[in-house]
Amino acid sequence: MGRGLVFVVSAPSGAGKSTLLSIARKRLPDLAVTVSATTRQPRPGEKDGVDYYFLSREEFRKAIARNAFAEWAEVHGQFYGTFKSEIERHIGQSGTIVLELDVQGMQSIRSLYPDMVSIFIVPPSLEELKSRLISRGTNEEEDIRLRLANATREMEAQSEFDHIIVNDDVENAATQLVALFQTSPQAS
Numbered sequence: 001m002g003r004g005l006v007f008v009v010s011a012p013s014g015a016g017k018s019t020l021l022s023i024a025r026k027r028l029p030d031l032a033v034t035v036s037a038t039t040r041q042p043r044p045g046e047k048d049g050v051d052y053y054f055l056s057r058e059e060f061r062k063a064i065a066r067n068a069f070a071e072w073a074e075v076h077g078q079f080y081g082t083f084k085s086e087i088e089r090h091i092g093q094s095g096t097i098v099l100e101l102d103v104q105g106m107q108s109i110r111s112l113y114p115d116m117v118s119i120f121i122v123p124p125s126l127e128e129l130k131s132r133l134i135s136r137g138t139n140e141e142e143d144i145r146l147r148l149a150n151a152t153r154e155m156e157a158q159s160e161f162d163h164i165i166v167n168d169d170v171e172n173a174a175t176q177l178v179a180l181f182q183t184s185p186q187a188s
């Protein structure tokens, strides 16, 4: 389906996925990372239409009703989804498309794009994950508790992924991620 190769990157919250993906984007300027929609509040520095499309719950519900999402899921009590139009926007162009999804999203996209390649980024340990979430300073205590519980559950699903990258060293992990993206003959 389409000409681009589809990658799904998942990670427990705080594993460093955004950092690794931003390094990969700098090294592979043609990489197309889709922008998801979410009902959660923007974190400081996050921009609408760049990091996420920030929607109200009402707007999100309407988008579900008009069948606008390729997939959507409830994660940490908020809604997240990938617009079909986001995927279509990129898939017509040659190159590599990256979707950042939780495990449920990966499972939905796998049934839509069976040829997709899935990558799971893990933190060195759950202890390390906890200290990263706390030091980020942008999550409430209850949110951190929820994210850690989800992390434990998501880590159990790692065997469903094609590749696992342990993010114990950012440079090393970024190099592995870039190498995987380059396995596409169309990646730059």
Ligand code: 5GP
Binding pocket: 010, 011, 012, 013, 014, 036, 037, 040, 071, 072, 073, 075, 080, 081, 082, 100, 101, 102, 103, 104, 105, 106
């Ligand atoms: P965060 O709030 O930390 O940005 O993201 C929380 C979780 O939502 C992460 O696991 C992230 O991968 C996931 N997520 C982000 N966008 C989407 C999406 O479009 N669909 C799904 N299913 N999960 C998403």
